[in-house]
Amino acid sequence: MTTEKDGQPPLLVQPQDYTFGWTEEDALPLDCGKKLYGVNLRYETIGTLSPAGDNAVLILHALSGDAHVAGRHAPDDRKPGWWDEMVGPGKAIDTNRYFVVCSNVIGGCAGSTGPRSIDPATGKLYNLSFPVITIADMVRAQKRLMEHLGIRKFLAAVGGSMGGMQALEWARLYPDCVQSVIPIATTSRLSPQSIAFDWVGSQAIRHDPAWNNGEYTENPEHGLATARMLAHITYLSDESMNRKFGRELQESDSYSFSFERDFAVESYLEHQGRRFVERFDANSYLYITRATDYFDLANGYDDLAEAFAGTKADFLVVSFSSDWLFPTEQSERIVRALLKNRLNCSFCEIESGYGHDAFLLEVERLGALIRDFLDNQQRKFQ
Amino acid sequence: MTTEKDGQPPLLVQPQDYTFGWTEEDALPLDCGKKLYGVNLRYETIGTLSPAGDNAVLILHALSGDAHVAGRHAPDDRKPGWWDEMVGPGKAIDTNRYFVVCSNVIGGCAGSTGPRSIDPATGKLYNLSFPVITIADMVRAQKRLMEHLGIRKFLAAVGGSMGGMQALEWARLYPDCVQSVIPIATTSRLSPQSIAFDWVGSQAIRHDPAWNNGEYTENPEHGLATARMLAHITYLSDESMNRKFGRELQESDSYSFSFERDFAVESYLEHQGRRFVERFDANSYLYITRATDYFDLANGYDDLAEAFAGTKADFLVVSFSSDWLFPTEQSERIVRALLKNRLNCSFCEIESGYGHDAFLLEVERLGALIRDFLDNQQRKFQ
DSSP states (O other): OOOOTTSOOOOBOOOEEEEEOOSTTTSEEOTTSOEEOSEEEEEEEESOOOTTOOOEEEEEOOTTOOSOOSSBSSTTOSSOOTTTTTEETTSSEETTTOEEEEEOOTTOSSSSOOTTSEETTTTEEOGGGSOOOOHHHHHHHHHHHHHHTTOSSBSEEEEETHHHHHHHHHHHHOGGGBSEEEEESOOSBOOHHHHHHHHHHHHHHHTSGGGGGGOOSSOOHHHHHHHHHHHHHHHSOHHHHHHHTTTOBSSOSSOOOSSSOOBHHHHHHHHHHHHHHHHOOHHHHHHHHHHHHTOBTTTTSSSHHHHTTTOOOEEEEEEETTOSSSOHHHHHHHHHHHHHTTOOEEEEEEOOSSGGGHHHHOHHHHHHHHHHHHHHHHHHOO | OOOOTTSOOOOBOOOEEEEEOOSTTTSEEOTTSOEEOSEEEEEEEESOOOTTOOOEEEEEOOTTOOSOOSSBSSTTOSSOOTTTTTEETTSSEETTTOEEEEEOOTTOSSSSSOTTSEETTTTEEOGGGSOOOOHHHHHHHHHHHHHHTTOSOBSEEEEETHHHHHHHHHHHHOGGGBSEEEEESOOSBOOHHHHHHHHHHHHHHHTSGGGGGGOOSSOOHHHHHHHHHHHHHHHSOHHHHHHHTTTOBSSOSSOOOSSSOOBHHHHHHHHHHHHHHHHOOHHHHHHHHHHHHTOBTTTTSSSHHHHTTTOOOEEEEEEETTOSSSOHHHHHHHHHHHHHTTOOEEEEEEOOSSGGGHHHHOHHHHHHHHHHHHHHHHHHOO
16 A cells, blocks of 8 residues: 555545536537537545635646546555645645645546547547537636535636646636636747647647547557657756756667667657557547647737736746746736736746746745745635 | 849759769768668759869758759749858859859758669668668768869868758868868757657658558658658747747638647648658658767767867857757857867857748848858968
């Protein structure tokens, strides 16, 4: 049985499901104009909602994350949830104190309704008939879960990368439902460079014959692994790759002069690609990356400041110095728009060599910020 | 008939071929330990070698370049050579004054011996039986061409990107054969990040069923286009993509909510991928990118300075501020190694938003530097 370092028994959590939208009125309206029926959200909670309802923290996962944010499903689980270093009893997001909620996004492949779910209208897998969803659509589904859980207002909506995009959408769409928002290593809109990387990844999947126009039985491994390897490069920094791999060879002191993997970085990417194919669905990958492509908080407004016009939340915006996927200037853009609206905003660029992945790795420094910010917010909770 | 802007008749050039290496002694020895027989180099020259032999400028092309550096093959050619703005009568590399030589690299697909050439030993296409070549091997072949052309010493070896790598190899391998070297937007070794991008591109090609383990009759278009689109992103900068495309949509004012190309940047990449497949061979792409992966001038030495220990050339090193493929610090590394050897070295970082592609686009500022540097070098020619 796995035990925590400090001798505490492992934190056990149970995946739960909430399904809604079986009727025309209850179905989830989407940005594309369609509606989603019979929507399931897979979610997990840790801790207890206080009688005052002032301690609910919504955690929003990134592209390849899921509802399993922390703890273990079974005592002998080899690995805990994806942000276990940040979330748990006594940790920065202290589950002795806060009621943590995390749900798998719609479009996902870890329990929530997505392209590999059964379309209730046909009894068959959606696959490409699943509607193209947006970050706002993900958030609209989470709002239903919030109501289901009897939460009036979140103390904070916290997320890194695509999780940060959802956090920003919470501030825009449901200003009365978030006391504070913590967007980490994120952006208010995807840049053309990021759209371009997504495009190349999606082409790799779509041109894998095993993808079969989305109607596969086995994950199209080569295409999906290629897309993942590419994305993975954008999560690291030049500096971290130099430090981690340099030009080290995998198995020999001298070049093999072949096309097989020879450099350590090639083996690493191969490994990352293979592991990803085991746990993530190709159609889900297409839908979720497309949702990020379409993410532009200012879309439909004159500018980003106008998008935040109704927003009431306090903000803690965090970026990382070596993140070139969502560089600090993109966080600055968010901060400037918040300040134009006279919103309270703390902004910190954490010096880190880890690139975009820093939001998962710089737990100590990021955690210290979040811990104090949440503490302040709970005092101010209205 | 196409005429130059100034009313001059178009500069006409003729591709030429030089074949060598039919015997054991004359065959080209390669870094991998094999030898290449019956090697053809496709090349072009412009201008006239001076009686003193002090005016030969070797131009070294980048990954997707070829021997056709400037001018036109026929008066009605729609487009001139790839560096026509830099090279020609009265231009920065003035062909009224200099004798310009440019050859297609071995491994290439524009006339020189490469994986799609006939293996004289079997009478069949090499394909994957072509040996894995290196940047140094490309340069060894160019040395044979130099001898064939009766050139004792180049006034300068000039190249951007992979052309710069070849220029550096000239300085290391043949110190008596280059009066000066102009490495532009290049590096002394490929970083793990660049190796990683190449790896993803090569996987896209190799997993295209049309590639057929290298034994194709038609270029594997999807894999090669995917590899090219990815590489193309690394040639641009975040800034230039923002300026050129932003989040502009291709055909409509509103999102199509589909997986088809919707953003202008997606259409642009598609176009670049398609065009590349028409003009470049997939196996060549694998071989040439692999040559760059293996490029590390310091390999086999204690450090980069030691690699330049025998070097005698003067250098003009140029980088571009927004080039994140081969950023300025990689040029600085070259400059420091040159200075340790007390070599003459001019170094300029040109402020440009064009990213890596700046070496093809910032003709005016780059040209002014090269023009003056060559002029100085010719005065010093020994």
